Amino acid sequence: MAMQFYASPEQIMRDRSEYARKGIARGRSVVVLTYGGGVLFVAENPSANPSTALRKVGEIYDRIGFAAVGRYNEFESLRAAGVRLADLRGYSYDRRDVTGRALANAYAQTLGAIFTDSSKPYEVEICVAQVGAAPDQDELYRLTYDGSVQVEPGVVTMGGQAEAISGGLRQRHRPDVGLEEALRLAVQALGSVGGEGGAPRTLTADQLEVAVLDRTRRGRAFRRITGAALTALLEAAAETAAAEAPAEAPADQAAAEEPSTGAAADAVPEATTPDAAPESSPTTPEESSADGEA
């Protein structure tokens, strides 16, 4: 029999966290954000082709959606568990009694138990989003591999380079933006990392998985945007961005300078410079690629 070495609980937990984080960091990112008409999910998913899709975004219940990054088999089983829990609760009580908060709690319990009890933690990070009657009533929960829950106002980014993505996105995001603008922000944020030499990438419709929880829809609010509809929406977003680019630049700077009156006065100029660069550059590659297709 092999000799057992002593490992402190701290060391074991650290190892597990590191293991889970490494697994998550390998995947591509997902952005969830609220906009005027609901909640938008945008996942960078190379297998987004609808017939063969291994989906990262899914419907849980009437007003609740799910997004995940990490190991597919693990988050898929969590998604199915969420659907079962929600359907059971809605069937035995009422459809209105299924809430994102209860679901986030259940996920937290499950992930926490798996993290401490099983030999390997889940390498996943998930977001439970519930759309409300107005943007300030939307609830976005971010759950990590160890079962911790965070309520995030407006924007959730997950995946390998979540930190890098979220910085600029958080600053530019306003809860009342339209769908096109929200999609443009999300796609731009996803493309801002992973390019060669730090250059922004242009993501096309077949690399993206997009869905919304539509605030105005009665009953089941979840709706996927795929195929021609997605391509059209991306083009429209690129066009408005190109049209508004000259007018928008000063407005963006003003918006970015507002928080600079707060505590982190010297941090803001640093943040605005990388923001200002992708602001103008991604519109040009998108236009040129559209020209190339035509």
Next chain:
Amino acid sequence: MFTTPATSSFTEFLGLAAPDLLPGRRPLPPGSADIAPHATTIIAIVAAEGVVMAGDRRATMGNLIASRDIEKVHPADEYSLIGIAGTAGIGIEMIRLFQVELEHYEKIEGAVLSLDGKANRLASLIRNNLGAALQGLAVVPLFAGYDLDAVDPSKAGRIFSFDVAGGVYEETGFDGIGSGSLFAKSALKKRYRPGLSVDEAVTLAVEALYDAADDDTATGGPDLTRRIYPVVTTASAAGTHRLTDAEAAAVAEAVVARRMENPGG
């Protein structure tokens, strides 16, 4: 329990997680009694663009009217309709279970069941209720929908009927269930022709329900004084639609006005 890999059927999951919530699994005392309200006539008609299903609003208990405004026809999902006749409580519960069953499959699998798949699923729910049916709590549904896989769009509207033992039968043209269905089907037999538009089928459905109410005490006619009209739903390529109260009122009032001149229709 929620994370154990299971089927994509909500009913089978309920059987594992909460079997007491399944209508067919309850122990029943021996003997049969007429203890619960009965829901009555439902009819469905195939139209050129889809299918129409309509039901009257009456539930009875023996010789009494238990409800004047019960709703027995509901959309099952985005492209199909379900109506029930028989013990109202179990029927309504079965509609809810069937709606969740279809939605659950759709969410877990990321794909919609075929129309035949939905009908077979419903048949198995009815089959599970056989014990209760033998003790007097029988439920029989009528199922109709727009078949998204149909090659010919004019044949996409389809109707399925069931028996208490779980048999499923596809019907051509039209069908009816419940105590007044005998009269409603007789009326439809004379008036139905293939290729009706949805609007014509809606009028025909309300006419047939009027004829059922004319001869069957357990079927309610359009109640003009209380403004209670039949529930009329349609399923087409655009999805399911329930006629609003104003739309149903317009059709029902026109039918009643014609009967003022010609009571036999």
